[in-house]
Amino acid sequence: MPIKLENVAIAVRDLEATIAFFTDLGLTVLGRDEVSGEWADTAVGLDGNHVKLAMLQTPDGNGRLELFEYVHPDAIETEPTLPNEIGMHRVAFSVDDLDDSLEIAARHGCHPLRGVATYQDVYRLAYVRGPSGIIVMLAQELKEG
Template sequence: MGLLRLDHTGIVVEDLEAAIAFFTELGMEVEGRATVEGEWADRLTALDGLRSDIAMLRTPDGSGRIELSTILHPRTTARAPWEPVSTPGIPRVTFVVEGLDGVIEGLRAHGGRLEGEVVRYEDALRYGYVRGPAGVIVGLVEYLH
């Protein structure tokens, strides 16, 4: 048996409520919230005493999910990398949207920052990157059909 499907993308954030607001502004829907802790979580993460608040969000069509989590214990002093989009290992998640310019403006109200410019690729699409919660790069694609 091999790969069946992508289940979700996980993003650790400092401010869970702000991250939820960012992604719901984008159009995602909160599927559920929970606190994660216990021996199974410690074993999974190799962290002693893990305690994390999470929110699971899904795309409107139900085909994609993002798990946002904030780690309450153990706390880290490290910060998320705020590197250019070309840096290996930088998290990037891409969504198809309608009304790209309006989506970007809505995300700006939640701390989103346009990286580079929105560009047009031939007659097929417009594409832009927005820096979101914890430095994650959110790709936004608008197909031109």
Template sequence: MVTTLRLDNVGIVVDDIAATTDFFTDLGFQVVGETTVEGPWVDRVAGLGHVRCRVVMLRTPDGHGQLELNQYETPVAHTPAPSPPNTVGLHRVALTVDDVDAAVAVARSHGAELLGDVVQYEDSYRLCYLRGPAGIVVMLAEELA
């Protein structure tokens, strides 16, 4: 048996790393590192050839979670059609915020669009799904109690 020690980060391939970084930093994330990776080791680990990829690491305000944004310069990434929230596979990032309405306003200022409505779940949360940069589905949730 193997013991997982932690979830280190979630990687997201984007088409505009600057815009996506701005989106998440305006929602409270902190940039903790930026680099470009390339060379034989990246080609081998990714199973691609001639990789050149810009990387930005973002940390959540509580310091426990990270997003790794990747923008491939080569080979050029393909952009699939946006998929609905019930698509099989990794499809959303969930964030707890202090004010869901304010967070929606920030997200909208970056071109994000609500997929449905802001709703209340029992006496626990106000929440919504929105589509942000690179088609990323983001759930915003405000704890009520």
């Protein structure tokens, strides 16, 4: 049976601010919803599960990001993920212009963890601390010619 990645879901502190960050980087909002009820409790494993969510998509149509903000139960704040921690790590995007993307991120108060690096003369990239502490990798392919 083939398998297909549908989306990556991320719980966020402020849904609107996080949508603004990712749409400014070039993703589009496919839809929004508010979900709760017995089916949501069963699927997620939390009694009284109630979230506001938005589904975003990359311009090529291949990548989807589900962002959700808890209404109930209360969201649990955690320390921002470190690059060497086990578990969900980061979300990565290819961009046409890394400098432009970093300027957009900075307008949202989101900055590289350390700076811009070059990987084997193939990519210029940076890890950015995004909204709700999400690590976002932005990578620009270096073309010869």
